[in-house]
Amino acid sequence: SGLAAGPRGITCDAGCRAFDMYGIVTDDVFVAGDVSRFPHPLFGYQLLSLEHWGNAVAQAEVAAHNMVSPGPLRRPHLALPTFWSTQFGLNIKSVGVPTFSDQVVIAQGSLEARRLAMVYGYQGRVTAAVTVDMAKSLDYYTHLIETAAPFPPPPGAADRAIAADIPIPSDVPDPKGLSHGPTVALTGHLPDRRLTLVQPGG
Ligand SMILES: Cc1cc2nc3c(=O)[nH]c(=O)nc-3n(C[C@H](O)[C@H](O)[C@H](O)COP(=O)(O)OP(=O)(O)OC[C@H]3O[C@@H](n4cnc5c(N)ncnc54)[C@H](O)[C@@H]3O)c2cc1C
Structure with a gap:
């Protein structure tokens, strides 16, 4: 294509x-949903691939x-992934x-208890939350993410007692190490350099 x-x-x-394959934006080809990979300003403009109905x-x-x-x-697509x-x-x-x-950090x-709210932070800002049987708290954490609130969230900020846990490394894979794009090679000479696809193993 x-x-x-x-x-x-x-x-x-x-x-x-x-x-397009050169990284130049097209004027008349639009993508949305599972097939798209888009930058989100709240997450360092990292390209996100989301496979959720709501997105x-x-x-x-x-x-x-x-x-x-x-x-x-x-308009930009700025919905928070959920x-x-x-x-x-x-x-x-x-x-x-x-x-x-x-x-x-386990914030609540x-x-x-098999009920908890985990809050994730990146470089001192709240970037995500996952709740287990504690869905009522999610709106509150959504607000923290939208406002780039400081991480960890302050004690007592939620509607329940905070479980005073200490943040630990989230240990997620380094996104820089996750490259799933096709491999391409440059051909031609400036100013008319082009790309060709390199076949796996080729
Ligand atoms: C088993 C399963 C469970 C899921 N559960 C959840 C859930 O609980 N919650 C949630 O949020 N999300 C869930 N998802 C993900 C959710 O279904 C998708 O994120 C959502 O359907 C994406 O919508 P879409 O329109 O981007 O793509 P799709 O719904 O995949 O629609 C793409 C359409 O394009 C058609 N198509 C493909 N190629 C061509 C072609 N060449 N020409 C013409 N048509 C073509 C396909 O037939 C399809 O109808 C689940 C997905 C699966 C598979």
């Missing part, structure tokens, strides 16, 4: 416009708006990007 497509999707700008709906609304709007009226699931009878909800973190509840 000539687009910046790889195993993690098609890279686009925050307005859902696809990049697909919110991003499609932005893509549709931008398709019919001239440049200055275009999803929930039920596993082994436990209600698990997540907001933000837990992998965009260097520390995590405990492992023993």
Whole structure:
């Protein structure tokens, strides 16, 4: 297709416009949902691939708006990533990007109680929260992420007693080490350099 497509999707700008394989934004190809890979300013402009129903709906609304709007009226896709699931009878909800973190703290509840809220931080800012059977707290943590609130969150800031835990390293894979794009090679000479795809093992 000539687009910046790889195993993690098609890279686009925050307005859902696809990049071509050179990293140049196209004017009339829009992507949304599972197939897209987009930068989010709250998470260091890192390219996110999200496979959640809620993101697909919110991003499609932005893509549709931008398709019919001239440049200055275009909107960015800035919805916070969120999803929930039920596993082994436990209600698990997540907001933000837990992998965009260097520390995590159990801010409410405990492992023993099987009810807790884990808050993730990156370089002193709250970037994500995951609750287990404590979904009521999620709105509060959403606000902390949206406002780039300091990490760890201050004691007593939530509507329940804070379980005074100390932040520990979140130990997520370094995103710089996760490259799933196609391998390309430069051809030609300046000013007309081009790219060709390098086949796996080729
Ligand atoms: C088993 C399972 C469970 C899930 N559970 C949850 C959940 O609990 N909560 C949650 O938030 N998300 C869940 N998801 C993820 C959620 O379903 C997706 O994030 C969402 O459907 C993405 O929507 P989309 O429109 O981007 O893509 P899709 O829903 O995949 O739609 C893409 C469409 O494009 C069509 N298509 C593909 N190729 C072509 C082609 N060449 N030409 C024309 N049409 C084509 C496909 O047939 C499909 O209909 C789950 C996914 C799976 C597989």
